[in-house]
Amino acid sequence: MPDRDSLRRFLFEHLDARGEIVHLDAVWRTVLERRDYPPAVRQVLGEATAAAALLSAAIQFDGLMTLQIQASGPLRLVVVQVTPERTLRALARWDGEPATGPLRELCGDGALILNLDSGQGREPYQGVVSLRGERLAEALEDYFERSEQLPTRIQLTADAQAAAGLLLQRLPDAGLASQEDWNRLSLLTATLRPQELLELDAAALLRRLFHEEDVRLFKPAAFGYRCTCSRERTAAMLYALGETELRETAAKQDTLEVDCEFCGQRYAFDAIDLSGLLAGAASDASITRH
Ligand SMILES: [Zn+2]
Known part of the structure; x- marks a missing residue:
């Protein structure tokens, strides 16, 4: 064996x-x-x-x-x-x-x-x-x-x-x-x-x-x-997309869902999460607190 x-x-x-x-x-x-x-x-x-x-x-x-x-x-x-x-x-x-x-x-x-x-x-x-x-x-x-x-x-x-x-x-x-x-x-x-x-x-x-x-x-x-994905990292990745892209996506749907390609874990960001991200003040902590 x-x-x-x-x-x-x-x-x-x-x-x-x-x-x-x-x-x-x-x-x-x-x-x-x-x-x-x-x-x-x-x-x-x-x-x-x-x-x-x-x-x-x-x-x-x-x-x-x-x-x-x-x-x-x-x-x-x-x-x-x-x-x-x-x-x-x-x-x-x-x-x-x-x-x-x-x-x-x-x-x-x-x-x-x-x-x-x-x-x-x-x-x-x-x-x-x-x-x-x-x-x-x-x-x-x-x-x-x-x-x-x-x-x-x-x-x-x-x-x-x-x-x-x-x-x-x-x-x-x-x-x-x-x-x-x-x-x-x-x-x-x-x-x-x-x-x-x-x-x-x-x-x-x-x-x-x-x-x-x-x-x-x-x-x-x-x-x-072990997959090293997390809600914080996904938020940081969304934030890195830039304001225009994020605003367009947020306008189209109520909730933005991002699936981890490695492990399949789904991370959902609702309108409040997204406006938090858009506010720019979106430190990772403010997103997870919601
Ligand atoms: Zn993952």
Whole structure:
């Protein structure tokens, strides 16, 4: 049985490499409950969700991490957000009924974007590379190669029940002598089959891949689903639309309803809320007090 909804770090005792294994179950099914995703879209969204969880651990960044695919379509957008508390939310936008196929057929021209927002009023870091490769894992390996110069191997998979992934990374200060070790670990990682990733627990996976190596496996860290939307944030978003737009919308309907695209939560703003927003004095507090 795989470790449910958790991430496990591992490292090689005598080699300059480390990695992460993630298995998302209830978290992934919660993402799927929000929308009826066609199989081809579900596949990429699941792989992206597992990847974002892996990346959040590999990058060790203390802030909001957003992994995005922006593309010309039919799969137009994939967004996965991970918080430092190891909660995530995810969504995809697409046109029509995309057929399962290589990533570049599904997405057309696109970009892979990694956004790291530490909050605290600082500008977020953004890494952007053009979308390459047949699969998302390849595109991400390419991202690490080009933007971080850090050799990385990634395996990802998803079905209707679970999304899972494995990331193997060479240590930044690895010497030339370890190139051979890295090549060997890379080749072994490439032999992993999607079904094994879904069915085996982390210890069994590592035994299966690296039984001749001395591998230390750390305790599982739990992952959960959480949407970070709120009434205050929705109000702030409406406020940012600007006075004209808000006045026009308010004139057309008694109540303005905004649905969160991630979790489906509906936020309703009535005439009094809207006039509060329009008054400009609309601090977030004055809206929630109503
Ligand atoms: Zn939400």
